[in-house]
Each structure stands twice: as structure tokens, then as C-alpha cells.
Amino acid sequence: xxxxxxxxxxxxxxxxxxxxxxxxxxxxxxxxxxxxxxxxxxxxxxxxxxxxxxxxxxxxxxxxxxxxxxxxxxxxxxxxxxxxxxxxxxxxxxxxxxxxxxxxxxxxxxxxxxxxxxxxxxxxxxxxxxxxxxxxxxxxxxxxxxxxxxxxxxxxxxxxxxxxxxxxxxxxxxxxxxxxxxxxxxxxx
Numbered sequence: 001x002x003x004x005x006x007x008x009x010x011x012x013x014x015x016x017x018x019x020x021x022x023x024x025x026x027x028x029x030x031x032x033x034x035x036x037x038x039x040x041x042x043x044x045x046x047x048x049x050x051x052x053x054x055x056x057x058x059x060x061x062x063x064x065x066x067x068x069x070x071x072x073x074x075x076x077x078x079x080x081x082x083x084x085x086x087x088x089x090x091x092x093x094x095x096x097x098x099x100x101x102x103x104x105x106x107x108x109x110x111x112x113x114x115x116x117x118x119x120x121x122x123x124x125x126x127x128x129x130x131x132x133x134x135x136x137x138x139x140x141x142x143x144x145x146x147x148x149x150x151x152x153x154x155x156x157x158x159x160x161x162x163x164x165x166x167x168x169x170x171x172x173x174x175x176x177x178x179x180x181x182x183x184x185x186x187x188x189x
Contacts, residue, residue, distance in 0.1 A: 005054075005176050006084050007032065008047075008062035010071050010093040010116040012150075021136040022149040024161070025092040025116075026063050028134070028168045033061055035169060045077035055177035069115040072123030079124060089129040090175055092168060093117060094149065098135025101160030103168045105132050105187050107180035130180040132168050 009025030017023050033040050038052030040061055050061040060082065064074035079089065087107075093116055098104055108128045111117035121127045139148035153161050167187060174183035 003057070003088060004082055004084055005057055005059045005088045005090060006062060006075075006078055006082065007054075007059050007090045007172055007176075008064065008071075008075055008078075008092065010068060010091065010114075011063060012068050013063075013065045017150065019152050020150050021094055021153060022068060024094045024134050024136065024165070028092045028132075028165050028172070029061050029063055031165055032169050032172060045081060046074040047078065049078075054173050057176050059176065069119055071116040072119035072121070075120050076123040086124070086126050086129045087180075089124075090172055091117065091120060091129065091131040092172065093131065093133060094136045095133040096136055096138050096145070096149065098133055098137075100135055100137035100157060101164040102135035103132060103164050103171060103187055104135075105171050105175065105180060105184045106130065107184070130175050130183075132171050132175075134164050134168050 009029030011023035011026030033050050036052055036054050038050040038061055040048050040050035042049045046064060046066050048063045048065060052059055062078060064071045066074050093114055097112060107130050110127060111121050139145055171183045171187040174186060
């Protein structure tokens with residue numbers, strides 16, 4: 001099989017989670033789909049999938065339809081089905097440890113505090129895959145973490161977030177074209 005890239009954005013399925021901080025991975029995958037004319041409409045491997053091309057390479061856009069903390073079940077099935085090497089899996093997700101609007105590209109690494117990433121590392125038995133982390137900032141004093149990540153961005157935050165979504169989508173395309181190191185050099189400012 002040709003060398004395909006799996007680009008997965010993490011989020012929670014269901015209307016009540018649309019536009020929440022925790023669903024920024026889904027939103028970036030939707031943004032990539034719109035930009036590259038890819039229709040995300042197939043339900044398979046516990047995920048919504050879209051098959052298309054970015055930077056001349058075949059990509060499968062993925063939005064796992066398990067809840068966030070079970071994302072690894074879907075990702076493992078997709079990796080096994082497409083027989084993709086780990087370095088061709090790109091995961092996009094929110095990160096409370098980065099300031100709002102900052103993005104960080106990494107070729108591999110730990111899950112940090114993110115349950116979706118913990119699940120993926122557990123199910124794939126690997127942390128050797130590129131990821132694009134999108135900063136959502138820390139919860140304000142006194143807020144429960146769950147309430148914060150499942151909350152929606154304020155109008156003031158939306159401007160930063162839109163810019164970071166564009167940068168994250170460009171970083172994903174850069175990984176597909178030139179690899180994680182090149183994308184890191186360009187986008188980890």
C-alpha cells in the first residue's frame with residue numbers, strides 16, 4: 001500500500017461539544033478538509049474519515065467518534081487497517097500547558113496531561129509519532145479542569161484561536177511535505 005498519512009484531530013462527538021476548547025483538534029481537521037476539498041463522511045473504525053490529498057500525498061483525515069479518553073481504540077484500528085508506520089500518524093489536540101493560540105509541533109513524546117493522547121499511546125504502544133499541540137491556556141483560578149476544557153472560547157479568545165487553527169493546519173501540511181523537524185523549525189516560534 002502507498003505511504004498514506006493519517007491526520008487525526010482529537011475531540012468529543014456530539015453537538016454539545018462543538019466549539020469547545022477540547023474539540024479544537026476536530027475543528028482543525030474540518031479546516032483542513034475544507035481547505036483541501038476532502039469530504040469527511042465515512043464512518044469506519046469508530047471514526048469519521050475523509051480520504052484525500054495534501055501536498056501531493058494521500059491522507060486520511062480522522063475524527064475519532066469514541067469519547068476523548070478512548071481515542072486510542074479508533075486510532076489503533078486505523079493504523080492496523082491502513083498499515084501505516086507510526087511516523088505517518090499526525091495527532092492534533094488541545095494543550096492546557098501552552099498559552100492560548102500557541103502551537104507546538106513535536107516528532108514524538110509523552111501524553112502530558114492529555115487523556116486522549118494517553119489513550120493513543122496506550123493502545124498503539126508507541127509515542128513515536130508527530131503531533132501538533134494547540135494551546136488553550138490554563139483554567140482560571142478556581143475552575144475545574146473538566147469545566148474549562150469542555151467550555152467554549154470567549155469572543156476575545158476566538159481571534160487568537162482562529163489564527164492558531166490556520167497555523168496548525170499549515171504545520172500539518174508541512175509535516176506531510178517535509179517531515180516533523182522541518183515543521184518544528186518553522187512553527188515552534
